[in-house]
Amino acid sequence: xxxxxxxxxxxxxxxxxxxxxxxxxxxxxxxxxxxxxxxxxxxxxxxxxxxxxxxxxxxxxxxxxxxxxxxxxxxxxxxxxxxxxxxxxxxxxxxxxxxxxxxxxxxxxxxxxxxxxxxxxxxxxxxxxxxxxxxxxxxxxxxxxxxxxxxxxxxxxxxxxxxxxxxxxxxxxxxxxxxxxxxxxxxxxxxxxxxxxxxxxxxxxxxxxxxxxxxxxxxxxxxxxxxxxxxxxxxxxxxxxxxxxxxxxxxxxxxxxxxxxxxxxxxxxxxxxxxxxxxxxxxxxxxx
Numbered sequence: 465x466x467x468x469x470x471x472x473x474x475x476x477x478x479x480x481x482x483x484x485x486x487x488x489x490x491x492x493x494x495x496x497x498x499x500x501x502x503x504x505x506x507x508x509x510x511x512x513x514x515x516x517x518x519x520x521x522x523x524x525x526x527x528x529x530x531x532x533x534x535x536x537x538x539x540x541x542x543x544x545x546x547x548x549x550x551x552x553x554x555x556x557x558x559x560x561x562x563x564x565x566x567x568x569x570x571x572x573x574x575x576x577x578x579x580x581x582x583x584x585x586x587x588x589x590x591x592x593x594x595x596x597x598x599x600x601x602x603x604x605x606x607x608x609x610x611x612x613x614x615x616x617x618x619x620x621x622x623x624x625x626x627x628x629x630x631x632x633x634x635x636x637x638x639x640x641x642x643x644x645x646x647x648x649x650x651x652x653x654x655x656x657x658x659x660x661x662x663x664x665x666x667x668x669x670x671x672x673x674x675x676x677x678x679x680x681x682x683x684x685x686x687x688x689x690x691x692x693x694x695x696x697x698x699x700x701x702x703x704x705x706x707x708x709x710x711x712x713x714x715x716x717x718x719x720x721x722x723x724x725x726x727x728x729x730x731x732x733x734x735x736x737x738x739x740x741x742x743x744x745x746x747x748x749x750x751x752x
Contacts, residue, residue: 482727485727485728485729485730485731485732486722486726486727486728486733487520487733488732488733489520489521489524489732489733489734489735490718490732490733490734490735491524491528491734491735491736491737492734492735492736492737493736493737493738493739494707494715494736494737494738494739495738495739495740495741496672496673496713496738496739496740496741497740497741497742497743497744498647498672498740498741498742498743499742499743500604500605500645500646500647500648500672501604501647501740501741501742501743502602502603502604502742503602503603503604503741503742504602504739504740504741505531505532505601505602505604505606505647505739505740505741506528506529506530506531506737506738506739506740507530507531507532507533507534507649507675507737507738507739507740508525508528508530508532508533508534508561508735508736508737508738509533509534509536509675509715509717509735509736509737509738510525510533510534510535510536510557510717510720510735510736511535511536511537511538511568511653511676511677511678511717511719511720512536512537512538512568512677512678512680512717512719512720512721512723513535513538513539513540513550513553513719513720513721514538514540514541514570514719514720514721514722514723515539515540515541515543515544515545515546515547515549515550515721516546516720516721516722517546517549517550517552517553518553518720518721518733519553519556521720521733521735522556522557522560524735525557525560525735526560528735528737530560530561530737531561531601531602532561532562532563532564532601532606533557533560533561533562533563533564534563534564534565534608534649534651534675535563535564535565535566535589536566536568536651536652536653536675536676536677536678536717537566537567537568537569537570537571537653537677537678538568538569538570538571538653538677538678538719538721538723539554539565539568539571539584540570540571540574540580541570541721541723542569542570542571542573542574544574544576544580547580547583551583551584551587554584554587554588554589555587555588558587558588558589562588562590563588563589563590564589564590564592564597564608564610564651565584565589565590565591565592565610566591566592566593566610566611566612566651566652566653567581567593567612567614567653568653568677568678569615569617569620569653569678569695570723572612572614572617573617573618581593591610592608592609592610592611592612592651593610593612594610594611594612594634594637595609595610596608596609596610596637596640596641596644597610598644598646604646604647605644605645605646605647606646606647606649607641607644607646607647607648607649608649608650608651609637609638609640609641609648609649609650609651609671610651611634611637611650611651611652611653613631613632613634613652613653613654613657614632615629615631615632615654621695621696624696631661631663631664634664638650638666638669638671639669641669641671642669642670642671647672647740648671648672648673649671649672649673649674649675650666650671650673650674650675650712651674651675651676652666652674652675652676653676653677653678654676654678654696655674655676655677655678655679655703655704655714655716656696656697656701656703657676658674658676658703658708658709658712658714659703659708659709659714660697660702660703666712667709667712667714669712670711670712671711671712672711672712672713672740673712673713673714673715673738674712674713674714674715675715675717675736675738676703676714676715676716676717677716677717677718677719678694678695678696678719679691679694679695679696679697679701679703679704679705679716679718679719680694680704680718680719680722680723680728680731681704681705681718681719681728681731681734682694682700682701682704682705682731683725683728683729683731684728684729684730684731685705685729685730685731686729686730687730690704691704691705691731703716704716704718705718705734715736715738717734717735717736718731718732718733718734719733719734720733720734720735721733
């Protein structure tokens with residue numbers, strides 16, 4: 465009986481610890497300066513909810529007073545779980561600020577992909593499928609390119625590993641974006657496309673920021689080692705969290721939910737907050 469009680473206590477402790485790891489929200493802030501920003505622009509970046517209606521995050525998102533919210537894919541997982549609840553959650557986001565959304569690999573695996581895109585549009589999401597949207601906000605022109613890279617079905621993963629995958633040519637879209645006046649944002653689900661994939665290599669283009677997710681922060685973040693595993697990058701991925709580069713600058717969200725593997729370790733769900741202001745110094749891209 466004594467050992468049974470000890471085992472139960474240990475299981476409870478482990479369950480509480482894992483729940484905390486999966487639900488304790490982190491807010492990571494970045495400050496960016498740009499000649500194309502006239503007045504403050506605040507962006508909340510969310511990614512990889514994987515059908516988790518994270519209502520706890522809503523008050524935190526609202527407290528940031530965002531001008532826009534961007535979602536960089538895997539909003540709903542490839543089983544289509546809790547679709548109606550995710551649409552309701554999306555309505556809550558829309559009530560805070562305009563939402564700009566791109567697909568991830570999970571949405572692209574759904575048989576009812578087109579229906580889902582229509583559902584997301586119907587609640588007010590700005591769904592960007594290889595599209596550029598331009599708008600005026602707080603006196604500044606903002607251009608957002610949303611990429612629908614569609615490169616991570618299970619068959620695609622095998623082809624990428626074998627070196628036979630044919631990547632979509634998005635260079636005409638990025639060149640179009642870069643010719644436009646104003647602040648330029650690329651939404652790409654896959655952070656490795658910034659520099660690790662030579663066929664994509666977004667770092668060579670003169671836009672301002674790329675916002676990405678997909679890597680889940682490496683799922684586990686080990687002390688002195690860092691992120692452990694990412695789909696598309698493998699063990700000890702370089703692009704799993706944080707920021708890279710200056711202009712363009714890659715900012716990666718560790719995401720809010722989980723995919724097939726249900727637990728995070730030392731890798732809490734993350735809300736990214738980016739504040740863009742008028743450029744006043746040469747060191748214009750810094751993490752706060």
